[in-house]
Amino acid sequence: MSWRPEMKPKPGDLIEIERSCYQHWAIYIGDGYVVHLAPESEVAGAGFGSLLSITTDRAVVRKDPLLKVVGNDKYKINNKYDGRYLPLPVYEIISRAKAEVGRVMPYNVLSENCEHFVTNLRYGNPVSDQVRDGVMKTIGASLAVIGIVAVASMINKSFVRKHQNE
Numbered sequence: 001m002s003w004r005p006e007m008k009p010k011p012g013d014l015i016e017i018e019r020s021c022y023q024h025w026a027i028y029i030g031d032g033y034v035v036h037l038a039p040e041s042e043v044a045g046a047g048f049g050s051l052l053s054i055t056t057d058r059a060v061v062r063k064d065p066l067l068k069v070v071g072n073d074k075y076k077i078n079n080k081y082d083g084r085y086l087p088l089p090v091y092e093i094i095s096r097a098k099a100e101v102g103r104v105m106p107y108n109v110l111s112e113n114c115e116h117f118v119t120n121l122r123y124g125n126p127v128s129d130q131v132r133d134g135v136m137k138t139i140g141a142s143l144a145v146i147g148i149v150a151v152a153s154m155i156n157k158s159f160v161r162k163h164q165n166e
Helices: 049-056 068-070 090-100 114-123 131-162
Strands: 014-018 022-032 034-037 060-066 073-078 104-106
Touching: 014 068, 014 114, 022 068, 022 090, 022 114, 034 068, 034 114, 060 068, 068 073, 090 114, 104 114
Parallel strands: none
Antiparallel strands: 014 022, 014 073, 022 034, 034 060, 060 104
């Protein structure tokens, strides 16, 4: 799915906003507004400054104009879990989203982030591939480093044994 800001979201759509190192998520409720879970450090266009959100443990549910939340970043409609989960009826999604506005909630980048929040509103199930994919990349990178160290160690041991016999 490409980044196409000219796309017009429908109420209940998930909006993925491309920040510099992560994605921020919101749910479109109509009339140009979204509801989203935002740590205080979450600022449109703040780049690396918004990365401070990983250190916070609480966030507030906000209702803001979509274009204000997006700022200079790119966004797209991304109902990517529709093949996995049945979306709730639109009126229920919107009602649930509006009822959360102003609420201060626990925030954890791995288990209670903005994507978890909006997917729970749309599907009744808090999911985040962003977290899963990030964990898998970290595990993959760690395994690659372990593999390199293991190979280097074997080469070193072989080299030492070869030169001990000389």
